[in-house]
Amino acid sequence: MDKLLLKLVYLCRRLFTSQGIDFSRMMTIVETKLTMDKRRVYMNWKQKQQQKENANHLNSILFFYALMGIFIGAVLFAIPSLVLGMILIHSYVLFMMSMTLITDFSTVLLDTTDNQVILPKPVSSKTLFMARLVHILVYLLQFTIAIAIFPIGLAFFKYGAIAGLVMIVTTLLTVLLAVFLTYLLYLLIIRFSSEEKVKDIVTYFQILMTVLFTVGFQILPRMINLSQLTQAFELHWYSYCLPPVWMALTIEAFHNLQFDAMHLSMIGLALIVPTFTFWAMNKYLAPSFAKKLAAMNAGDGIKQTVAVVVVQQRKKQLSQTLSNIACTSLIEKSAFEVTWKMTGRDKSFKLQFYPSLAYIPVFIFIFVFKSGKDIATVWQYLSTTSSYLFFFYVPMLTVSGSIMIVAFNENYLASWVYHSLPVYKPGELVSGMMKSLFVKFFMPVFLLLFGVCLYVWGTAIIDDALFALFNNLFCFLVVANLTEHYLPFSRQPNTQQQSGKFLKAMLQLIAIGVTIGIHFLLIKTNLPWLLWLLAPVMAFASLLLIKRLQNLKWYQIAI
Template identity: 25%
Template sequence: MKEFKVFKILDRLKGMYTNLGVDYDVMKLILKTKLTMDRRKTSTVFNGNYKKNTTSENANKAMIMYVIMGFIMMLFIVVKMNIMYQMCVYFFMFMFFVLTIFISDYASILLDVRDSNIISTKGVSSKTINAAKITHIIVYLVTLTLAMGGFGLIVSLRYGILFFLVFLINLILIDLLMIMITALAYFLVLKFFDGEKLKDIINFVQIVLSISMVLMSQVLPRMFSFVDVEVIYNPKLWHYFIAPMWFAAPLEMIVEKRSDSSLIIMTILSLIIPIITICIYSKLTPAFEEYLQKLNNNNYKINKEKFSLYKTIGKIICKDKEERIFYNFTNNLISSEREYKLKVYPNVAMGLVYPFLFMIIDKSHNESFSAWIARLPESKTFLTIYLALMIIPTIIMMIKYSEKYRGAWIYEIVPIKNISSIFKGSIKAIYVKLILPSILILCIIFTCLYSFGVIKHLIAVILASIFMSIVCFAIGDKAIPFSLDFKPGENGGDISSFILTMFLMGIIAGVHFLATLIPIGIYIYIAILLIIDILLWKNSFNISKKSIMN
């Protein structure tokens, strides 16, 4: 078993552990086993980028990515501008990455119940087990903080030792706050739901987190006024609810040597909020440990047959019985495949957000929100809806992967008359299940914003989404749906196909823009798209077994 360098430090603290009633040698063995197992996991944050590597390569690549992110974050504080603005952006990115990584990769550390179920039965005390768990968390927090905050700490020395020390304390406080937020969120979920539901809600949390952080990236710059190259901060009441500003405030006080009441209040918040969350968590720890036992409950309820909109739509759009079978099969698997949802659903959620983010760019800084909304119908910013089509390549290309890929033998024993039925049914299912609902939601919102005159343009976008779906399938690598393990990074063809489809999406949006310059251009555009969709659908599924990936 690999000897980790961290134990050179922990061995010097052996006396402290012993005085606390911890069997240090047993704790060290447990921790060493945990760290070894962790090195065998691939980071889910960068899962799509990895090929099949050795144990150490996976861990090293994840750490290299964290260091690269830390270097990029450091660039925001290299040049002296306005320290409040710079540190606010820096801490926002640090909080985002730490919370995302912790929820996606280290949730298993917080939610691990195997220790109490297995190790405690071997005569190991609860103090030793808990010490191993807490030390495990601390090791990862320190490693992650040094990887992502190391460059920032080095650059912070240019502002003085006091700035460096406060900056370091802020990083520690942010770590504590993020881990407490994660733990308290899981506590609330486990209080009201069982362990099976928690696994679904973790996906939902990641989606909400992704959306909220992207929205925050737009909110933060708008808190500051830009006059030429000078950044001016004007405090407002609602700024007290923005966590990155709490931690930026004391650094602003040090550099600018000012102590406004707003900065003092934010500095106090940066200290007391993490402490309050720790106190709350410590009070709830016994109940949390009890709720964690729900993770052992994997009770599946058999739902009675009831009306399904997706099945009803399937009967309409899938006239062929064999095609309809694979339509329903794909629909059911998408609903139950957690790994697929974990990789695809955040992209779907971001597809709903991107059009509005780029739409907001059209709003001038001094323009009122009502004035901006009033002039939207006269603009062509509705074309930002094409950014929602960015989700299509990922959705189509990921359909071949499954965590239950070993069950693909079913395709070999089921008598399939036409292999194209598998792909036709699957493409229709993912379009109806994931792509069309997202676009329809945007269409409803855009109709409210741009009036009914935009409907003809939205019809064109729906036809364009069908075109993109067929093209993504046609140019991508062919594989039976849900028949491959989740290692998309091994497939270079997917990357080239993604780039090609994104380029094609830009061309389609450009053609749509040109169509708006001609009186009947949009109707010609719709007619052409409709004809192309029909022809593509008829000719894109002539697939031989030799062309299918094994």
Template identity: 25%
Template sequence: MDNKEFKSLVILDKFKILYAKFGVDYKVMRSILKVKLTMDKRRVPTILNDYDKKGKDNKSNLVMIYYLFIGFFLAFFVGINQNIIWQMTTYFTVFMFIILSTFISDFSSVILDIRDKVIIGTKGVDSRTLNAAKTTHIFIYISSMTLAISGFSLIVSFKKGILFFIVFFIELFLIDLFMILLTTLIYLLVLKFFDGEKLKDMINMVQILLASFMAIGYQFLNRIFEIIDLNVVLNIKPWHYFLPPLWFAAPLHIIKTGEITNYLIILSLLAIFIPIITIIIYYKSIPSFERYLEKLNNNTYTTKNKKESLHFRLSKFLCKDKQERAIFNFTCNLVKKEREFKLRNYPNLTFAVLVPFLFIFIIDDWKNFSSYKAWKIAMSTSNKYLTLYITVIILSIMIVTMKYCSEYKGAWIYMVSPIKDVSKIFKGSFKGILYKILIPIFLFESIVFIFIFNLRVIPHLIVAFLAMIFLCIINFKFTDKELPFSKDFIKGNSGEDFSSIILTIFLGFIVAGIHYSLSLCKYGIYIYTILLVSLVILLWRRSFDISWKQLKK
């Protein structure tokens, strides 16, 4: 046997006869699975999208470590002996979220794969074998993921009894099945009413949400046991019957406590019959699903008479030069539509939005305030608005991403364009990133900060905005000059990026420190505003003085 043989395939060999009874060519199916599993090892999961893609064979091990880490904390909900239905409802809620979001973000290619039918199906492989390979592939993936997430929990569940363990184990795989079929039916619904592009946008949004969750979720771990009330009494309401986690928690509550009520019986029956009903609906929808999948190959677009976009109209005022204006509009469109760009950067932007509030609401002991009014009074004299500089620093670092794009090979267009002054390319892209990403986020933060700290914070917000522009220009000035969107993401995390990020963070803290010091003086904040305006104007004029010869080869 090959040293690199997959253990899952070795286990699968034990069920060879079962596949044969269903008319599946097991040998062919096994070969297909081996190729698919090999490709899975080389695929970088969404939660690891910030890692360099070198050493791809280790990515599957690394993502399992992520799941084990999450599973370790989830095991606490199974281990404690307080309110079993609340504990397991919380557990299954987190478990379902991880399974569903990870499955949509990282394994949609399996559900939506129509290449097998075109490439392999035309080589004499029957559809029954192809579908068996797809189904088994999905099952292998979610089984390994489920065992990684729930391994600790299953071990802990032993102390609650063998029956509890067995039911818990079965429920985990029932949930897996339910999540797979639910995902497929969601895709079916989307494809029925929309084209393939809408589905791809939806998947991209889930990828962004998952990566964002992984970026900020750990911030809440140390607060979980401070905010929960394990003595809470669950009063069943009609809408509770629509909560799947509660369905699967009910049987475990019956086993552990011996309590049997009408609502617990109904919830337990839902845990059994809803997955079965989902299977029936899926089975009957397979022909329609296969037909709708053809939309994914439909790359035709219809031109609609749309009004000029806002950024197109504003570009006439923001960019006086026509060539710079063209690059500005190009950047705005790319940032809006490029899925890989959004997947790489939006989680960091989510982090930039939320972290200041984590400092204000979570790290600060809000329980010390007797009422909302007392908290507002405290905030009206607080200097915690300086936490906005966390957002400023993260947004400033975004300028580094201006050179990355998944369609980087299209950068040859710069060379054949009539643009002789390369500085116009950089100015247009810089303004585009600023307009489309940085300013909207900063405005959102500013509105919330005004609500928290009152109108007195407006001068400080102006200073923070100028500081962001200043740091963006500094970041741009000290990084190697490469044409916008001309570099592959795979080559990210390079040395010059890291050094510019460190420089931005260092300067960001200095700028924030100066802000705090001058805010103690009567007119210090206004003097600082004038100073930053002068620096921004000076740096803007000098930093974009670039020629074609200065570009990094």
């Protein structure tokens, strides 16, 4: 697709040269940048498949977006109201473009390698500026086309040529707004924090995006009751603040040829706000943004002290307090604390693991409300069921996944330190890491859900909770014992060959399934004292599993 767009740029060659721009140099830069776009690792795509070296990731993403466009476009047929359908589609475009820009374009926007690579070359600043602009435009257009081509096509099909053509314009205007919003966000972040912070915040957006993608596909089909959307659209006062509403009403105005005061003001808003904000951005925001970026990377001379994140304020940290309780030896404590801290700070761990936490509420929701009755009825009778088992056991499904992820780190070479130190019981490194994961990721979730259960079911389930806690610990340790043992953060990323991975995942599921089954049976026996009796048994079994981990020898730990 970029080839096609570049051809269009070539057609405008005259226009550029007449402005004093060195066209061939400009195109060299643009083409190189587009090549690099294709090779970038796209965050939202990362988990879906192991990226191959030569695959064109960009095209796969564009294809995926186009596919989603078909479904979104189908809304036009599902909803009789033109305005409502258009509002949904424009909201979707606005959201997708902003998210794409924030998560992936940040690497382009924040990359200051440009300054070092291109500035020393004989390229005038005018040419460089134009090259950047053309590159961004081509990039944006690629995404716009992928996201909106099917919705627009379907609009042509259902509402005719005029609506379709107007929709092309409104879509482009929406994209302009998305660019402005992204820019504003970056500017705010950069204004108030350091470069590292920017990267952190971008990571959180990436996590949010992954969560929304995965959760959205699970929940939306269950939530949307299409019959509710058939009613006509009502205009509230706040509609004047919502860009998708402007766009939708603009299309309606042209489609129905309605040009009353309301529609005219909407057309006005739709046209003026995006163009004005874009103009203002170019005029006022962009220069200061560029300056901030330049300052970030000026390096020599101004060593900014702000960039240094002060972590340790010499007070006792939570992880230290907890490690004192949970660990038996200094080595174990050290592994506990390092795991705790790294999992909170390492970007790729956060990106891989945190989104999966979002599955917990989703799966609980699906399991608890699966019966097809409406939510209110299920809620009403909830306290008579034993659904709390889902609350107790679902978290382990995702939390146990952290065991696999925690072994990987970009800085994997740093794990030489474990091998060079006089570690007599290397197993304690593994057990410390496992304890840390359990305490950090499982306990808070479990306690929170326990609170929810207390509210719904009352104090009668305390014995179940206690048993479930040790049961979960047992499951977690079974998984920990079954997987290959690695030291924390010691493996190179992208080496997840793992032949027996499927088998292990099955074993893990079976282990959890069996424990839930036992718990369920125990409830059925109606012998409440049995739970109290068995909880210590599970605790003791867990202790044995921890002991086994602690006694691992070097040869049992994979490198």
